[in-house]
Amino acid sequence: MMVLGEGKPRxxxxxxxxxxxxxxxxxxxxxxxxxxFLYVFFPLFFxxxxxxxxxxxxxxxLLLVISLSQGVMGLITLILxxxxxxxxxxxxxxxxxMQTYLTYPVGRGRLLxxxxxxxxxxxxxxxxxxxxxxxxxNFPELALKYPHVLVVGLASSLGEIxxxxxxxxxxxxxxxRGGTSLAVGIALMFILQxxxxxxxxxxxxxxxxxxxxxxxxxxxxxxFLTYYQAPGAQAGVVVSDGETFxxxxxxxxxxxxxxxxxxxxxxxxxxxxxxxxxxxT
Amino acid sequence: MMERLSYVMGRLGLMALLMALAIFSISLLEFPHLISSQxxxxxxxYSCLVIFVEExxxxxxxxxxxxxxxxxxxxxxxLIMNLSARTFNLTFLDEVLSSGDVExxxxxxxxxxxxxxxxEASYVAxxxxxxxxxxxxxxxxxxERTKLxxxxxxxxxxxxxxxxxxxxxxxxxxxxxxxxMRA
Numbered sequence: 001m002m003v004l005g006e007g008k009p010r011x012x013x014x015x016x017x018x019x020x021x022x023x024x025x026x027x028x029x030x031x032x033x034x035x036x037f038l039y040v041f042f043p044l045f046f047x048x049x050x051x052x053x054x055x056x057x058x059x060x061x062l063l064l065v066i067s068l069s070q071g072v073m074g075l076i077t078l079i080l081x082x083x084x085x086x087x088x089x090x091x092x093x094x095x096x097x098m099q100t101y102l103t104y105p106v107g108r109g110r111l112l113x114x115x116x117x118x119x120x121x122x123x124x125x126x127x128x129x130x131x132x133x134x135x136x137x138n139f140p141e142l143a144l145k146y147p148h149v150l151v152v153g154l155a156s157s158l159g160e161i162x163x164x165x166x167x168x169x170x171x172x173x174x175x176x177r178g179g180t181s182l183a184v185g186i187a188l189m190f191i192l193q194x195x196x197x198x199x200x201x202x203x204x205x206x207x208x209x210x211x212x213x214x215x216x217x218x219x220x221x222x223x224f225l226t227y228y229q230a231p232g233a234q235a236g237v238v239v240s241d242g243e244t245f246x247x248x249x250x251x252x253x254x255x256x257x258x259x260x261x262x263x264x265x266x267x268x269x270x271x272x273x274x275x276x277x278x279x280x281t
Numbered sequence: 282m283m284e285r286l287s288y289v290m291g292r293l294g295l296m297a298l299l300m301a302l303a304i305f306s307i308s309l310l311e312f313p314h315l316i317s318s319q320x321x322x323x324x325x326x327y328s329c330l331v332i333f334v335e336e337x338x339x340x341x342x343x344x345x346x347x348x349x350x351x352x353x354x355x356x357x358x359x360l361i362m363n364l365s366a367r368t369f370n371l372t373f374l375d376e377v378l379s380s381g382d383v384e385x386x387x388x389x390x391x392x393x394x395x396x397x398x399x400x401e402a403s404y405v406a407x408x409x410x411x412x413x414x415x416x417x418x419x420x421x422x423x424x425e426r427t428k429l430x431x432x433x434x435x436x437x438x439x440x441x442x443x444x445x446x447x448x449x450x451x452x453x454x455x456x457x458x459x460x461x462m463r464a
Binding site for chain 2: 020029032033034036037038040041044045047048051129133136137138140
């Protein structure tokens with residue numbers, strides 16, 4: 001005799017089910033395979049550039065290598081996040097797919113976590129793999145000699161992508177329309193870059209130290225590059241009275257922690273909005 | 282559940298294999314560039330060009346001269362640097378050559394055209410010497426052909442990724458093959 005519900009085994013982890021569905025749509029074969037190939041191949045293609053950069057300290061060399069390898073694939077990462085979050089997530093809401101997801105026995109918080117993993121954390125994983133492979137092949141001795149520099153360099157580089165991704169994430173669940181959200185995401189990319197540049201220029205002209213603090217909070221990798229005296233990083237870092245402002249290591253760590261606090265705050269804002277105010281229509 | 286785990290491991294394994302392929306293919310690429318192309322004259326002395334060649338790189342050397350002695354030497358950094366820092370007199374060159382501290386890779390007279398491969402990163406001196414009091418000219422063209430990435434390290438990493446990828450892919454491949462056989 002057939003009993004209702006006996007035909008198929010009951011799925012025990014609905015969050016994992018949704019994650020699997022998400023991956024089978026966004027990362028179906030061979031998208032991640034091709035992406036990882038590109039993420040490893042292209043930074044390595046510019047290895048000779050990284051090895052030829054003249055630097056004052058070994059730490060600066062390691063930081064520049066991380067920055068360069070991340071920068072080569074930075075645009076692809078941003079496109080991936082734009083496609084997955086700004087367009088994909090907002091489009092899912094508009095098409096009513098999110099409404100279907102919300103009928104599953106999964107909390108809203110977990111659903112948001114699944115979207116965060118597939119939309120932002122997977123591309124971040126590609127970047128981290130790419131940077132680590134690049135460093136392991138080109139500068140393994142530096143990475144072993146200064147593991148803390150590798151960690152803070154990687155964390156600050158990834159943090160900058162995470163910040164943009166989290167803002168796009170928040171805007172996508174507020175806007176709820178694929179096209180508009182994509183346009184806002186692209187605009188946000190430019191706004192953040194222009195803000196970085198404007199902050200640096202204004203800080204150089206006015207010599208106001210506070211602006212440098214904000215600039216370093218938005219991009220902690222520049223603070224570390226300045227601290228380790230990377231070429232070009234100190235250009236214009238002058239405060240009033242003609243004194244050069246070079247952050248201490250603990251200040252750089254402060255910028256990094258502050259940067260991640262900002263990311264967590266934006267993610268929390270997304271979570272609170274999604275749990276309390278979000279209407280999937 | 283095991284089926285899903287095997288699928289995930291298989292996909293990760295495939296990604297590791299593609300990473301190995303990317304690293305291996307980049308290790309095959311070479312990047313030739315000009316180090317120096319010069320005309321010079323030398324009289325009772327020698328002219329020297331010091332080059333640092335990276336691991337797996339090679340030097341393409343073309344020297345044309347009117348009966349001058351040509352040497353390509355490999356040795357310790359300080360010794361090779363001294364060759365270009367000293368007064369270019371032949372006594373010092375002969376001292377270095379007879380000391381046995383440098384490896385003479387090429388010793389020719391007149392003209393030389395060839396490629397010298399370096400398995401490890403090395404300091405190299407390309408020397409053109411004239412033992413006569415008469416001024417003699419030469420043309421020296423040196424190009425370096427370097428690998429984009431250090432070959433040994435890249436291939437070692439690629440091998441590790443390939444091995445890990447194959448191991449991760451094996452259960453899923455076995456499962457699919459046995460499924461196909463049963464069908």
